[in-house]
Amino acid sequence: MPISGFPEWLPPQRIIEQQILDKIRSTFELYGYASLETRAVEPLDILLSKGETSKEVYLLHRLQEDENARRDDQLGLHFDLTVPFARFVTENHGKLQFPFKRYQIQKVWRGERPQEGRYREFLQADIDVVGRDTLPFHFDTEMPLVIGDVFRSLPIPDAVILVNNRKVCEGFYRGLGLEDTAQVLRTVDKLDKIGPEKVAAALVETAGATDAQAAACLALAGISAADGSFADRVRALGVSDPLLDEGLAELLQVVETAGEHAPGLVRAELKIARGLDYYTGTVYETQLKGYERFGSITSGGRYDNLASVGNTRFPGVGISIGVSRLLGLLFGQNALSVSRSVPTVVVVALPSEDRRAACDRIAAKLRRRGIATEVAPAAAKFGKQIQFADRRGIPFVWFPSEAGAASEAGETGETDTVKDIRSGEQVDADPETWQPPTVDLHPSVSAS
Incomplete structure (x- = not known):
């Protein structure tokens, strides 16, 4: 929910x-x-002293908190990154070189509508x-x-x-x-x-x-x-x-x-x-x-x-x-x-379950060269395996040689082939040397 x-x-x-x-x-x-990350919580008195934020601070406490716990021990989740950064500077000023330039990319919490x-x-x-x-x-x-x-x-x-x-x-x-x-x-x-x-x-x-x-x-x-x-x-x-x-x-x-x-x-x-x-x-x-x-x-x-x-x-x-x-x-x-919903560049088609180890080895070779690769989840007809890639926007399907892979894809011979399912172009390929276009190595983000 x-x-x-x-x-x-x-x-x-x-x-x-x-x-x-x-x-x-x-x-x-x-x-x-330079990158910095600070803790998610700060003492409540620090958080409440920095402007109109008292209604927005989320408190942090244990479900079974001691009823006699000191009020000044209360902690709150930070509502911005400037206040914790200032606290970090005061605690570590002897270790820093000034002027000190830092960036932080973190979650913050505010109890607003x-x-x-x-x-x-x-x-x-x-x-x-x-x-x-x-x-x-x-x-x-x-x-x-x-x-x-x-x-x-x-x-x-x-x-x-x-x-x-x-x-x-x-x-x-x-x-x-x-x-x-x-x-x-x-x-x-x-x-x-x-x-x-x-x-x-x-x-x-x-x-x-x-x-x-x-x-x-x-x-x-x-x-x-x-x-x-x-x-x-x-x-x-x-x-x-x-x-x-x-x-x-x-x-x-x-x-x-x-x-x-x-x-x-x-x-x-x-x-x-x-x-x-x-x-x-x-x-x-x-x-x-x-x-x-x-x-x-x-x-x-x-x-x-x-x-x-x-x-x-x-x-x-x-x-x-x-x-x-x-x-x-x-x-x-x-x-x-x-451009696609997954990082994957190429799916290695699976001719049969007993070929999975061989297909895994092809995928491993491609991954070692920085090419995001999946092996098809099941040994279905190649048309369904291509559909699996197409639904996710994956641009290439790899067909291992032998056991009918090449012939079912419309090719002959004992060489692996790779198909660009967008254009339909299919070429011989070696997992040790094949390289997709640079633009396809990662999903591309664009204005709609």
Whole structure:
């Protein structure tokens, strides 16, 4: 019985997922990110201190747990990979070289309401860079470049990375005279969900804003540009603050760097805030063209105060691809297809059960050369064995010589033959030397 929010892909979908993960992994490594995996659980007090997540954390406990177990021993499943990464850095900082660049591809868990593209258990692919005490800003500009390269390597619609900088927002709010900037950020971040009228009312009610201040916050959130023109539009609102100026300069650097690397990849979107409290500067969200109504598939940002040991801080910046979210949306629209449902390249036909050992030896020779091979499951008529391969999209059937194999396949002689069942072409073949076309060695994924 399916459990809502815990997706299980079918084998063809799993092939697609694995190939996409291979592309993500290889792109991350091209930029120098090293692989890391952290535990699935964290102390509950750590998980509850990082923003509006308390209703989403899954607790971990034994069925027969001791009633007298200490409350502070409670563990929860991690809801993202940034918090456990920060904990890992603080515990291992003496063994790491900084700036430390890592990627993680792991499951995370959130107890939110399942819907299309949103799950309770899902796969994320993260990159982060962490420094000791300081982290150069150019790493903020690198994040969109990596993600842009990932997406261009995949058979998916074009993506636009939306960027903002919390310093812009917080400086602007300060300049307006609003003190609870964190509350303003959280409220404005709900703009797409509840609309401008409700956001304005919430700003008045929860952040102590006047109607004029709320209107100014909405005016800032309405600014969007694919080039540096956003900065002039912000300044035209007539608000000044040193933090605002700093944020505008940083955001301009991100937009201009991305524009040089890949025009159209990045757009400054000043309503982006991100709901987690630990972001302090640049923030990112990503929309897939044609899927904008489903929200962001990639998000992240700069965090300067998430990790520290004594007086030493470990500022970082990171971005995360919601792999399950991306795939769920594309699978839901039948937007991806795979050339076959199994890895197998060739099926060795089985003339009779007493020939199985000989057929296994042929398969072993092909496998040793990196060619995924199955022996037919039963010694049925060759027409049925070809049908077995065809139903799975397997491109080749191998006919062993002797015992009528060649003659039944329409060939004569004592040489093995292999048939491309798509074209009908059948040729002599030796398992020690035969090589399928490179394109057939692995299932191929394409846009449907």
